[in-house]
Amino acid sequence: MPTCFVVMGFGKKTDFETGRTFDLDKSYRNIIKPAATTAGLECKRADEIPHSGVIDVPMYEQLLTADVVVADLSTSNKNAFYELGVRHALRPHTTIVICEDGAQSFPFDVNHVLIRRYHHLGEGIDSEEVDRFREALTTAITDILKKTPPPSDSPVYTFLNGLTPPKLAEAMQTVAREIAKAGPVDSAAQAGDVIYSVMMQQVEEAQKNGDFVTAKALLSSLRNRTREAAAKAAEEARAKGQTEVQERPEDPYIIQRLAVVTYKSKVPSAEEALKDARALLAILKPETSNDTETLGLWGAVHKRLWELTGDTSYLDEALRGYQRGFYLRNDYYNGINFAYMLNVRADSSVKRAQKSSSTDEATLLRADAVACFVDAENVRREVLQICERQLQTEKLSNDAKYWIRATMAEAYLGIGDKDRASNALKEAFETPELSAKWMKDSTQEQMDKLRALIADSPLKFLRT
Numbered sequence: 001m002p003t004c005f006v007v008m009g010f011g012k013k014t015d016f017e018t019g020r021t022f023d024l025d026k027s028y029r030n031i032i033k034p035a036a037t038t039a040g041l042e043c044k045r046a047d048e049i050p051h052s053g054v055i056d057v058p059m060y061e062q063l064l065t066a067d068v069v070v071a072d073l074s075t076s077n078k079n080a081f082y083e084l085g086v087r088h089a090l091r092p093h094t095t096i097v098i099c100e101d102g103a104q105s106f107p108f109d110v111n112h113v114l115i116r117r118y119h120h121l122g123e124g125i126d127s128e129e130v131d132r133f134r135e136a137l138t139t140a141i142t143d144i145l146k147k148t149p150p151p152s153d154s155p156v157y158t159f160l161n162g163l164t165p166p167k168l169a170e171a172m173q174t175v176a177r178e179i180a181k182a183g184p185v186d187s188a189a190q191a192g193d194v195i196y197s198v199m200m201q202q203v204e205e206a207q208k209n210g211d212f213v214t215a216k217a218l219l220s221s222l223r224n225r226t227r228e229a230a231a232k233a234a235e236e237a238r239a240k241g242q243t244e245v246q247e248r249p250e251d252p253y254i255i256q257r258l259a260v261v262t263y264k265s266k267v268p269s270a271e272e273a274l275k276d277a278r279a280l281l282a283i284l285k286p287e288t289s290n291d292t293e294t295l296g297l298w299g300a301v302h303k304r305l306w307e308l309t310g311d312t313s314y315l316d317e318a319l320r321g322y323q324r325g326f327y328l329r330n331d332y333y334n335g336i337n338f339a340y341m342l343n344v345r346a347d348s349s350v351k352r353a354q355k356s357s358s359t360d361e362a363t364l365l366r367a368d369a370v371a372c373f374v375d376a377e378n379v380r381r382e383v384l385q386i387c388e389r390q391l392q393t394e395k396l397s398n399d400a401k402y403w404i405r406a407t408m409a410e411a412y413l414g415i416g417d418k419d420r421a422s423n424a425l426k427e428a429f430e431t432p433e434l435s436a437k438w439m440k441d442s443t444q445e446q447m448d449k450l451r452a453l454i455a456d457s458p459l460k461f462l463r464t
Contacts, residue, residue, distance in 0.1 A: 004036040004141070005062040006045040007083040008072035011200070011253045014291055015075040018102055019329030021293060022074055022120050027100075030130050031118065032070055035137035039145070041068060047196035056233070063087045064166070067094060068141055073110070074100040074120065081107070092157035092165055093150035096140055112155060116140065124397040196222070203257065212265040219258040223250070252284055252291065259297055263304065271308050277301050286321060295325030296334050303341060315345060326379070332390070335383040336407045339414060340446070342376035343453045345369075350458055369458035380411040387411070399439070402431040406443040413450055421447075 036043035100120035206215035263277035299321030325334030353365035405428035412421035
């Protein structure tokens with residue numbers, strides 16, 4: 001059976017050019033794999049290949065031998081670009097390049113390659129768009145397989161006329177000889193193989209059931225196996241005489257997911273779980289990161305640590321995380337949480353002023369409370385503009401529409417416009433086909449907390 005290998009990121013990835021986050025698994029499951037299957041190909045992505053933790057050998061084998069490679073360059077994933085280059089170097093034809101249509105620019109070397117576009121909503125893809133592009137991709141695959149010889153689609157072989165591609169039979173014999181040298185693979189080693197997609201599906205199922213302890217164990221196992229395999233590969237490279245060998249960095253997506261289930265597990269205690277999540281996120285260097293997901297999680301962990309301990313250093317760190325995430329990418333999630341934490345700080349400053357025995361200190365604390373309260377309102381007005389713009393200019397999934405409208409409801413409440421807050425909340429709650437009930441509960445809880453925070457405005461100190 002002819003094969004199709006798919007080159008793309010997996011899970012949720014952020015496009016740092018636009019600040020949007022895409023669920024690339026939706027692209028693969030709903031469009032790419034069904035299209036390849038309909039065209040008569042067996043379709044696989046790197047996360048579906050059993051391996052011992054380092055994917056290099058089976059991945060390069062697929063890039064060499066697959067009858068068709070589909071490369072999705074959405075979010076400008078570095079690995080996808082590199083693997084596309086490897087494929088173009090190995091095979092002169094049967095490579096199809098696709099990308100979501102929000103991408104604004106491509107590197108010079110890819111500009112002259114045909115790129116087929118589809119529209120991604122971020123969290124999901126519209127059903128009509130799924131049907132349209134799935135059919136278009138099936139047709140593209142079928143057409144290139146019908147032609148003998150297939151037309152060249154590799155710029156390497158287009159511009160270097162007369163270049164001879166590697167012969168598959170000879171290349172595969174070399175691979176077979178290397179495998180034979182390694183000796184037979186025992187059953188224990190086979191049982192230890194990692195199939196990334198299977199483990200991530202198990203994580204998803206555990207999270208849906210609220211079993212965060214199991215989700216944490218699965219993700220920890222996946223992370224540990226990958227780290228051990230990477231360390232082993234680096235050690236083997238050094239043993240072969242390579243002097244400058246760098247161990248590959250960890251996958252930020254796994255770290256982010258592991259941090260979430262770690263603090264939600266509340267094991268061994270809520271505070272210790274939050275500190276463990278904090279240590280995980282520190283690997284991603286949130287002080288310099290421009291990943292809004294990392295910064296949002298950094299803010300969320302410190303927000304909860306502040307609520308548990310009352311330690312103002314956690315409050316300050318939550319503010320810094322949310323603030324960076326908001327201003328880097330005009331990210332409304334980080335923005336609305338930044339505004340909320342400004343109100344938390346204003347409330348904290350008022351309470352500290354009341355307890356202070358120093359008149360000067362109390363005055364400074366009240367001034368800080370006023371500044372934070374005013375800043376919070378200004379941030380919310382910016383957030384409202386961002387949300388309005390997204391609702392008017394972008395096609396959005398129902399879940400995305402819900403969060404934008406819920407954010408607007410909170411923003412209106414925070415600036416004192418109760419009527420618009422009520423209307424926005426009603427629109428949010430009437431959004432059809434929401435994926436989870438907890439979304440509404442979370443919004444209602446946040447609105448109640450905000451009402452309590454702004455009930456006694458520190459602006460009274462100005463009037464006094």
